Amino acid sequence: MAKVGTPQTSPTLPTPAQGVRWTTPIVETPGIVVLASWIWRLTRFLVTLPFRFPVLVATVAVSFAAWWWLDWPGLAGFWATAAVASLVWWRTWPDSYRRCVPLRVLAWWRHVFVYRRHWQPVLVISGLAESYQERRYLPRIRRVTCDTWADRVRVSLVAGTSPTDFETRVAELAHGFQAPSCRVVVDGPRRITLEFPRHDTLADPIDALDIPDAVDLAALPVGIREDGSPWLLRLHGTHVLVAGVTGAGKGSVIWSAVRAMLPAIDTGTAQVWAIDPKRMELSYGRALFAQYADTGEAAVAVLESAVEQMQHRAARYAGKRRSHTPTAEDPFVLVVLDEVAFLTAYHPDRDIRKRSENAIATLTSQGRSVGFAVLAALQDPRKEVMNLRNLFPDKVALRLDEASQVDMILGEGARDRGANAHLIDPTLPGVGYVRMETSPAPLRVRAAYVSDDNITAMTDVYGVEEA
Ligand SMILES: Nc1ncnc2c1ncn2[C@@H]1O[C@H](COP(=O)(O)OP(=O)(O)OP(=O)(O)O)[C@@H](O)[C@H]1O
Ligand SMILES: [Mg+2]
Numbered sequence: 001m002a003k004v005g006t007p008q009t010s011p012t013l014p015t016p017a018q019g020v021r022w023t024t025p026i027v028e029t030p031g032i033v034v035l036a037s038w039i040w041r042l043t044r045f046l047v048t049l050p051f052r053f054p055v056l057v058a059t060v061a062v063s064f065a066a067w068w069w070l071d072w073p074g075l076a077g078f079w080a081t082a083a084v085a086s087l088v089w090w091r092t093w094p095d096s097y098r099r100c101v102p103l104r105v106l107a108w109w110r111h112v113f114v115y116r117r118h119w120q121p122v123l124v125i126s127g128l129a130e131s132y133q134e135r136r137y138l139p140r141i142r143r144v145t146c147d148t149w150a151d152r153v154r155v156s157l158v159a160g161t162s163p164t165d166f167e168t169r170v171a172e173l174a175h176g177f178q179a180p181s182c183r184v185v186v187d188g189p190r191r192i193t194l195e196f197p198r199h200d201t202l203a204d205p206i207d208a209l210d211i212p213d214a215v216d217l218a219a220l221p222v223g224i225r226e227d228g229s230p231w232l233l234r235l236h237g238t239h240v241l242v243a244g245v246t247g248a249g250k251g252s253v254i255w256s257a258v259r260a261m262l263p264a265i266d267t268g269t270a271q272v273w274a275i276d277p278k279r280m281e282l283s284y285g286r287a288l289f290a291q292y293a294d295t296g297e298a299a300v301a302v303l304e305s306a307v308e309q310m311q312h313r314a315a316r317y318a319g320k321r322r323s324h325t326p327t328a329e330d331p332f333v334l335v336v337l338d339e340v341a342f343l344t345a346y347h348p349d350r351d352i353r354k355r356s357e358n359a360i361a362t363l364t365s366q367g368r369s370v371g372f373a374v375l376a377a378l379q380d381p382r383k384e385v386m387n388l389r390n391l392f393p394d395k396v397a398l399r400l401d402e403a404s405q406v407d408m409i410l411g412e413g414a415r416d417r418g419a420n421a422h423l424i425d426p427t428l429p430g431v432g433y434v435r436m437e438t439s440p441a442p443l444r445v446r447a448a449y450v451s452d453d454n455i456t457a458m459t460d461v462y463g464v465e466e467a
């Protein structure tokens with residue numbers, strides 16, 4: 001009997017030391033099976049064709065029938081009737097015509113001449129498919145659809161690959177198909193959609209949005225997303241950090257949020273406490289704020305007073321309720337901090353730095369469920385400057401200086417997934433990336449620009465003059 005732990009070798013199999021290599025036997029598929037498979041594919045293609053392209057098949061069939069039975073005049077008559085019918089459709093229902101006809105033609109065109117044509121080289125070069133020979137292992141395009149701003153390419157993945165493989169190659173895919181960006185949407189098991197915008201929908205500034213009639217503090221409209229839908233910012237139940245170099249447009253995010261809250265400020269169910277060390281950003285709308293501070297000492301006093309009120313409220317709620325509903329008695333309090341690093345890193349007085357850091361840490365770690373939120377702006381996201389950034393659950397990355405700062409703000413892997421905040425054009429202030437709870441893929445957004453005139457109008461209507 002062999003001793004335990006002694007490797008046993010079969011006397012019949014050669015050992016690697018003898019220099020013989022073991023290779024998997026190659027079993028050739030019989031020709032008849034290959035032929036049957038091709039016939040099956042052809043039959044399936046012909047049978048499903050009328051269901052996949054009904055208008056195309058009907059048009060070809062009717063053209064052929066008109067030519068067969070009525071000769072050339074019949075064919076010409078059919079096409080003339082089709083042209084008149086299209087014209088009538090276009091004049092009567094222009095929207096539905098534009099949606100159906102030009103976008104479908106465009107989708108077909110882009111499918112054939114852009115995506116199918118470049119699919120294999122782009123995927124192979126970007127490392128998403130094995131080699132030019134192995135077509136079996138090439139992810140398959142299922143369908144291409146177009147709307148007014150983007151192409152959507154539905155893809156079936158090959159077994160063994162995951163949507164993350166695509167998410168980390170979005171830059172290569174965008175370049176490969178000459179799109180400004182690419183986003184990966186997971187549709188289901190082994191199914192994804194690649195979204196390629198055809199042009200930059202955020203290139204033009206957005207005017208200040210209309211003040212909503214009813215305020216939803218969990219979804220304040222502050223700008224638009226790349227697909228044209230509203231960018232809704234959650235403030236109640238979270239804290240938000242907005243990072244970006246000087247001139248990136250942090251002010252527009254802050255002001256858009258304040259603007260969207262105005263009716264709640266008016267009814268007293270929400271308050272904004274503003275800290276404005278630069279005295280440039282928020283002083284203009286001072287009349288809208290329940291508290292305002294522009295010096296280090298005053299700022300710490302405001303922060304510590306917020307902590308005190310928060311703890312008082314928490315003590316009242318203890319054992320009675322676990323969440324906060326904004327009311328005039330217990331309003332939602334938003335502490336807005338412009339250039340938070342001034343207080344936590346740059347202020348010359350060590351005591352001010354320490355006390356502000358403590359107050360911000362207490363507010364961000366305990367304020368969420370009792371109706372206190374912090375909205376902070378920051379130029380430099382490095383740890384030496386702002387070591388509290390992880391206490392902010394939601395973050396917005398506007399234009400940043402360095403690629404390494406993207407993941408500092410949006411979390412690990414955000415840059416790989418296409419959040420190129422360091423490449424944002426300096427002529428596009430207010431453009432940035434956010435991560436939504438629903439998807440790990442970052443979204444490109446642009447904040448609406450609230451001008452000085454807008455702020456004046458806001459303070460005229462909603463402001464309260466100091467006594
Ligand atoms: N959303 C926007 N759309 C268009 N233009 C904008 C937008 N936001 C800002 N701008 C323009 O960019 C300029 C700088 O913006 P802003 O003052 O908000 O930058 P910032 O990030 O707050 O910079 P700083 O850190 O120096 O305060 C503004 O004066 C305005 O002209
Ligand atoms: Mg600013």
